[in-house]
Amino acid sequence: MAWKGKRGDKEAFGGGCKMIFWADKLADEVIKREERLKRVKNLRVESGIGASGIPHLGSASDVARGWAVCLGIRDRGYDSDLIAFSDDRDGLRKVPLGFPESLKEYIGKPVSHIPDPFGCHESYGEHMSSLLLESLEKLGIDFKFYSGDRFYAKGELDREIGLALKEAERIKKVVEDWLGQDLRTVFFPICQSCGRIYTTRVTGWEPGKVFYVCDQEFEGKVSGKPFMVKGCGYQGECSFRDGKLAWKVEFAARWSRLKVCSEAYGKDLADSVRVNDWVSKNVFGWEPPLHARYELFLQKGGKKISKSVGNAITPQDWLRCGSPQSLNLLFFKRFTGTREIDLNSVPAYMDEVDWLEDVYFGREKIQNERELQHPKRLFEYIHYLKPPKKPGIHLPYLMLANILRMVPDLELAKKIVMELKGLDETEELEKRLRWAKNWVGERKAERPEIKPEELPALSELAEWLEKERDAEEIQGKVFELARKHGLKPSEFFQKLYLILLGSPYGPRMGKLIQLLGCKRVAEKLRESGPAGI
Ligand SMILES: [Zn+2]
Ligand SMILES: [Zn+2]
Incomplete structure (x- = not known):
């Protein structure tokens, strides 16, 4: 974990197992820092939500981990809200694999201004973000949702846009000096004529108003191949509410506007976060939030999970085969390093939840007190700090899966398991059988080696x-x-x-x-x- 700021006195906010778990450490850091800054009562944690492609496990993980930090802060007696901010004013850069190629006419337009190709939501962007929101709700995460598109449209970022335009030259210089990049603009107006956002160029501004010309080009992708999008040539003006800040500035604007105290980010955003930190402090006057850098998830085989390549497992896929706690375990177990994930991992995580429960209730003995504390705290966190009062039933996942392979009839399989394990018919048993049945689905059984x-x-x-x-x-x-x-x-x-x-x-x-x-x-x-x- 990359820490910003100094590590302080570790015992300041309760010792013991609360100091071993990463979310507890982060919560302590946030609290200490905010007390020093003396600025807000509610220690807000923010997490961005992409709206340009099908959300994968990594997207849900970002929010779930933010939620863990929030819980850690609340556990210490402070108020904390989790903000889930949808990047739905982003322009579409690629047509994701498996999507109709006809979407290419929308490349460069904000995803919330593109019709939903599935026809079930107001827009493409809303379709994508609602998939993620649905899984967050299934997990039981409590968050406040913001749509970037509506946030801009309501003028919530007017002040920040004005300041960014005023300080544009200083910001561009920082980007050039630090990253050697040319930041073309701090603000992208949405072209009134063609509706695109990445083809415009600001030519001047006055309070509340921006003058622009739509004469830029950028490279999008369709079916993995480059696709050039050109500006339409329109010249005009728009209000601050009809555009979007560049990424090097937008995080900072959100932090400052929403008074965010903590936001974690993936390694790929490190440079952008560095610039945003500077902008937050020097342009908007908001000491940037405490950051932690988290791991990226990999698909088995080492490929980075990508929203647009279409190789991603979604949280829904996982939750069809495993409990919310097993998915939380995947998210919370470790914070750094990279992990390879696919649905073959479900049985191991399901069994590990059972093991953690045994440790928690003292059925599994661990001699070393310190080694005991981490799994106990992890168990509390996968239950969002409201662990069950008594242990539930434990059944090896692969046992259920194998029985269901031989006996696909769920009712019959249930009777067999009840008889074998001496169990009563419970909702928990029913759920476990359903998860295993979904997992078995089309999957081929692994054959044991026969001599x-x-x-x-x-x-x-x-x-x-x-x-x-x-x-x-x-x-x-x-x-x-x-x-x-x-x-x-x-x-x-x-x-x-x-x-x-x-x-x-x-x-x-x-x-x-x-x-x-x-x-x-x-x-x-x-x-x-x-x-x-
Ligand atoms: Zn839809
Ligand atoms: Zn245009």
Whole structure:
């Protein structure tokens, strides 16, 4: 984590496990800094929301982590709100893969001024941001939503736009000196004639009004290929409410206007944040918020998750297969470093939530007190600091997934699990089965490796199971076959559990096979061989 400002006295705001977790550390830093600055009562945390493409896990993670800091601040007795600010006045730069190519006529226009290609929302931008908002609501995150488009239209940033235009030369010089970049303009008017925003150039301004000409060009992308967009040549004037600040200035304007005390950012924005910090302090008179730099998520295989490349898993995808807590765990477990993520990670995160719960309720022993504190606090955070009072049911995810592969009927699978685990019918059980069923979906089962010497025993067991047998009989038969074929019984049992449940252990074998149904198990055993047995 990259810290801005100095690390202070670690025990100042409660010690113990509250000092080990990153969100607690950040909350302490924010509080200490704001007390020193003596400026606001509500310590606001901001998170930006992209509205140009389908939101992926990384987008939801930004907001969820902001929420964690907010919770940490509240936990220390201070007020804190989370602001989710939609970048829906951004111009569309690319047509995302999988979207109609006809969208290219809108490249360069603000995403909130483009019709929704799916027809269900007011605009393209609203469609995209509402997908993210929906997942944040599913997670139970409490946030205040701002639409950038409406924010500008209402004149909320008029003061900041005036100041930025006044100080434009100083700002451009900072950008040039620090980054070696040419900041063409601090403000982009929306062309009244063609509706584009990145093709305009400011030629002059007076309070509340900007003069511009639409004569610039910029490179967009369609289906991954460059697509040049040219200005229409229109000359005109517009109010401060009909345009948008450049990125090197807009963060600062929002921080100053909304009195933001903390905003985390990804590594790719580091330069922009540096300039914005300077602008915030020197142009708008707002000491910039405390920043932390977070990790980026990668798709398995090392590709950066990109909103426009279309390789992204959405939060909705995850929440169809796993609990909100498992997704929070993914977001909160670590703050730095890079992680590879796809839906194959769901079972591990679901099981880890169960493990954390065991640690939290003292069912899992950890000797070292310090090692115990982090998982305990992590467990509290994945429940937004309102952990359950008592432990819930725990079921290995892959066990459920494997049972559902063999017994796709949810009701029947539920009965089997209840019988196997001695559980009552509960909502929690129902949810877990549904998540696992969705996850199994089209996914192919991973086949455990079968050794050649195991094949005859598996084949004979499969044949013997063609008739219905009772639990005790089955238990005895498995032992008998292991010995007959020169296999270690413990290893043969493990292999059977792997085939049937996806884990090397399980309930008593005879009962398991009887509950799953002998014929079904026979079929499963046959499928498990290299080319079937
Ligand atoms: Zn829509
Ligand atoms: Zn134009």
